Amino acid sequence: MSTKKIFVAGFGGQGVLLIGQMLSYAAMYEGKEVTWMPSYGPEMRGGTANCTVCISDKPITSPLVTTCDVLVAMNGPSLDKFEDMLVPGGHLFVNASVINYKPKRTDVSVHYVDCTKIAEQDVGNAKTANMVMLGAIIRSSGVVELSIMDKVLAKTMTGKKEKLIPANKQALLAWNE
Amino acid sequence: MAEKKLMKGNEAFAAAAINAGCRYYFGYPITPQSEIPEYMSRELKKVGGSFIQAESELGAINMAYGAAAAGGRVLITSSSPGIALMQESIGLICSVQLPLVIMDVMRGGPGIGSIQPGQADYNQVTRGGSNGDYHTMVYAPNSIQEAIDMIGKAYDVADEYRNPVIIAADGMLGQMMEPVVMPEPKAPLTEEEIPAVKPYCLTGHKFKRDRHAINSVWLKQELLEDYINAFWPKYEKAERELPEWESRDLDGAEVVFVSYGSTSRVVLEAMDLLAQEGIKTGLIRPKTLWPFPVKAFEEIGAATKHIISVELSQGQMMMDVKLAVEGKWPVSLINRVGGMLLDPYEVVDRTKKIMEVK
Amino acid sequence: MKPVFEYTKGMRETELHYCPGCTHGIAHRLIMEVLEERGDIGNAIGVSPVGCSIVAHQYMNVDMLESPHGRAPAVASGIKRVHPNSPVFTYQGDGDLASIGTNEIIHAAERGEKFCTFFINNAIYGMTGGQMAPTTLIGQKTTTCVDGRTVEQAGMPMRMCEIISNMDRAVYVERVSLDSPANVRKAKSAVRRAFKVQDLKLGFAFVEFLSICPTNWGLSAPKSLEWLRENMMPYYPVQQFKCPEEVKEVR
Numbered sequence: 001m002s003t004k005k006i007f008v009a010g011f012g013g014q015g016v017l018l019i020g021q022m023l024s025y026a027a028m029y030e031g032k033e034v035t036w037m038p039s040y041g042p043e044m045r046g047g048t049a050n051c052t053v054c055i056s057d058k059p060i061t062s063p064l065v066t067t068c069d070v071l072v073a074m075n076g077p078s079l080d081k082f083e084d085m086l087v088p089g090g091h092l093f094v095n096a097s098v099i100n101y102k103p104k105r106t107d108v109s110v111h112y113v114d115c116t117k118i119a120e121q122d123v124g125n126a127k128t129a130n131m132v133m134l135g136a137i138i139r140s141s142g143v144v145e146l147s148i149m150d151k152v153l154a155k156t157m158t159g160k161k162e163k164l165i166p167a168n169k170q171a172l173l174a175w176n177e
Numbered sequence: 178m179a180e181k182k183l184m185k186g187n188e189a190f191a192a193a194a195i196n197a198g199c200r201y202y203f204g205y206p207i208t209p210q211s212e213i214p215e216y217m218s219r220e221l222k223k224v225g226g227s228f229i230q231a232e233s234e235l236g237a238i239n240m241a242y243g244a245a246a247a248g249g250r251v252l253i254t255s256s257s258p259g260i261a262l263m264q265e266s267i268g269l270i271c272s273v274q275l276p277l278v279i280m281d282v283m284r285g286g287p288g289i290g291s292i293q294p295g296q297a298d299y300n301q302v303t304r305g306g307s308n309g310d311y312h313t314m315v316y317a318p319n320s321i322q323e324a325i326d327m328i329g330k331a332y333d334v335a336d337e338y339r340n341p342v343i344i345a346a347d348g349m350l351g352q353m354m355e356p357v358v359m360p361e362p363k364a365p366l367t368e369e370e371i372p373a374v375k376p377y378c379l380t381g382h383k384f385k386r387d388r389h390a391i392n393s394v395w396l397k398q399e400l401l402e403d404y405i406n407a408f409w410p411k412y413e414k415a416e417r418e419l420p421e422w423e424s425r426d427l428d429g430a431e432v433v434f435v436s437y438g439s440t441s442r443v444v445l446e447a448m449d450l451l452a453q454e455g456i457k458t459g460l461i462r463p464k465t466l467w468p469f470p471v472k473a474f475e476e477i478g479a480a481t482k483h484i485i486s487v488e489l490s491q492g493q494m495m496m497d498v499k500l501a502v503e504g505k506w507p508v509s510l511i512n513r514v515g516g517m518l519l520d521p522y523e524v525v526d527r528t529k530k531i532m533e534v535k
Numbered sequence: 536m537k538p539v540f541e542y543t544k545g546m547r548e549t550e551l552h553y554c555p556g557c558t559h560g561i562a563h564r565l566i567m568e569v570l571e572e573r574g575d576i577g578n579a580i581g582v583s584p585v586g587c588s589i590v591a592h593q594y595m596n597v598d599m600l601e602s603p604h605g606r607a608p609a610v611a612s613g614i615k616r617v618h619p620n621s622p623v624f625t626y627q628g629d630g631d632l633a634s635i636g637t638n639e640i641i642h643a644a645e646r647g648e649k650f651c652t653f654f655i656n657n658a659i660y661g662m663t664g665g666q667m668a669p670t671t672l673i674g675q676k677t678t679t680c681v682d683g684r685t686v687e688q689a690g691m692p693m694r695m696c697e698i699i700s701n702m703d704r705a706v707y708v709e710r711v712s713l714d715s716p717a718n719v720r721k722a723k724s725a726v727r728r729a730f731k732v733q734d735l736k737l738g739f740a741f742v743e744f745l746s747i748c749p750t751n752w753g754l755s756a757p758k759s760l761e762w763l764r765e766n767m768m769p770y771y772p773v774q775q776f777k778c779p780e781e782v783k784e785v786r
Contacts, residue, residue, distance in 0.1 A: 233635035
């Protein structure tokens with residue numbers, strides 16, 4: 001596979017970095033090469049947050065991207081700022097819980113994910129909103145296989161978090177196009 | 178083979194040091210390496226080690242001096258302005274010939290500078306930012322795995338040469354996450370083992386040996402000169418035995434890039450893009466910045482017309498590249514400074530401009 | 536209609552980057568309002584620290600400069616030699632003043648430097664992401680003492696007003712708090728007294744502001760104010776430690 005570049009952007013506290021990390025774990029457990037690079041600095045202080053995930057069969061060169069194959073916009077300002085980074089034919093995931101307008105691009109696949117509502121109503125646990133988005137990303141873009149998430153959850157949700165695994169698994173499947 | 182773990186660079190550096198037998202860490206928060214003292218504050222005590230959040234970098238490096246003099250395996254880390262503050266004692270620790278591993282997670286400078294990644298400490302670490310005649314060995318990893326391996330090696334080199342060894346990483350390596358494997362852990366020396374393995378350390382003479390007096394001041398200058406000339410051969414040995422580098426695609430390359438650290442990864446992507454346009458390029462990637470791998474440049478062939486130093490500094494490494502090529506090729510610079518990063522497309526464009534100039 | 540409250544000319548009209556609930560904004564404003572009252576916005580020179588408020592110069596409408604971490608009192612001493620009649624102040628946080636800069640503040644105090652130091656004590660390192668400060672309380676959890684600070688590991692928290700009070704030439708030393716409107720008004724009086732001490736060239740003036748850091752304390756702003764009252768005030772008593780007769784009446 002050629003390198004797949006995923007860019008996740010939003011507001012600090014929306015789980016932007018976590019979504020990126022989960023994708024990174026998934027890629028690693030699939031035996032792929034992966035890098036995860038966060039934005040860092042005072043912009044994080046109650047401000048924007050974003051991270052880049054690069055997945056490939058070959059060692060990854062630069063962990064930074066100027067274009068991406070998958071863009072996840074968790075809030076409006078991020079959608080506006082980063083929309084143009086997406087390659088034509090790429091996948092754009094819009095957090096419909098917070099963003100109530102359409103993106104400008106017409107040459108990409110747009111997926112609207114009302115992750116907060118789905119988490120509250122369908123999964124019954126508001127804290128699984130990030131997993132709802134993650135499930136949508138994996139199932140629509142195919143950057144990793146959904147089946148690897150069993151291992152990811154088992155490895156990352158240990159100790160007291162183990163009891164959260166069922167709800168998170170449900171969340172991964174909760175969104176539909 | 179151990180399973181891969183996804184680790185943040187800063188945490189992996191700290192874990193690698195503990196893995197290599199480090200049990201003492203003294204540090205102060207500074208972006209972009211604050212995760213290192215945070216990790217050490219949690220983990221060192223689990224292996225019977227000691228952590229102090231020092232009052233400043235000045236305190237930290239001197240705590241390290243004491244611990245190293247006493248025979249402990251120590252890690253010191255900071256970022257560029259903090260390393261600058263430590264320079265007095267880095268030179269002093271060289272002057273008294275003690276082992277130490279220092280990690281510089283570089284950021285843009287000069288001054289308090291930028292918190293974003295940089296490579297502008299090149300001069301500070303290779304030329305020595307302290308007073309007097311001395312050298313520190315300098316390793317430059319380009320991935321988190323390489324950093325883990327270099328940290329392990331650095332402790333051995335530091336012990337063998339009785340000298341501080343600096344690992345020059347940057348904010349990008351510190352903040353990113355990559356899958357890594359930790360090597361087999363090494364046990365530290367017990368307090369009782371120190372005198373046998375490191376007889377020069379301070380352990381209390383117990384009337385079984387002459388007392389040690391570690392001095393850095395020399396009132397008789399002829400004795401200081403003798404002393405310097407007596408230990409200098411170890412630097413000549415280092416220059417023969419320690420240079421490390423990676424070369425790629427030098428054969429038939431019209432352009433040879435010289436680049437280290439995370440910048441070298443950007444160069445690799447640029448090389449792929451240039452190859453797609455039919456332009457053949459090669460790379461020399463120094464893995465030691467001191468001693469600089471001068472021998473690597475002997476492998477450059479007749480097809481090469483341009484050498485380009487690609488760095489996040491204002492030509493600091495270019496000086497060493499020019500010395501290494503001894504005037505045989507023109508050396509150009511592709512760089513960003515101040516915490517700005519190069520992207521592969523910019524490297525491609527600027528390379529093509531350089532190639533146009535006859 | 537007469538305005539009841541106006542934006543002080545001492546603060547540049549720009550959005551502060553500080554976190555919601557941060558008390559830096561209040562502290563900045565108090566100092567600038569006092570300088571404005573005195574007609575000194577055009578004369579004052581300030582020194583900002585390394586910390587969240589390194590960018591204080593973007594907000595304070597006076598000549599300012601950034602000093603290396605902890606060195607502000609030394610930098611201010613240099614400025615004051617060249618401009619002995621201009622109001623000079625340093626504005627410093629926990630790491631800057633109580634950790635790396637203890638040498639500089641002690642010596643500035645003992646020399647009786649004729650500038651004011653405003654010390655923001657929020658018991659944590661904000662800018663770098665919530666590590667322990669010398670002022671972090673016993674049992675308080677930070678990223679470099681995740682199980683809570685212990686005396687064994689890190690010693691007792693440092694009470695800077697108490698330490699500075701011991702220096703003979705630190706003639707005005709007061710601890711105030713920014714946790715309530717009443718205390719904010721009292722804090723402003725302390726700032727007025729500090730600059731009066733500088734006017735009269737009596738010696739070194741030091742004001743410590745008990746402040747909050749909701750982001751790194753992991754509390755909402757209102758809960759942070761409560762935490763300050765319940766935890767910081769008992770250990771860091773709000774009181775006037777030393778005050779020259781000449782400025783006692785200044786409110």
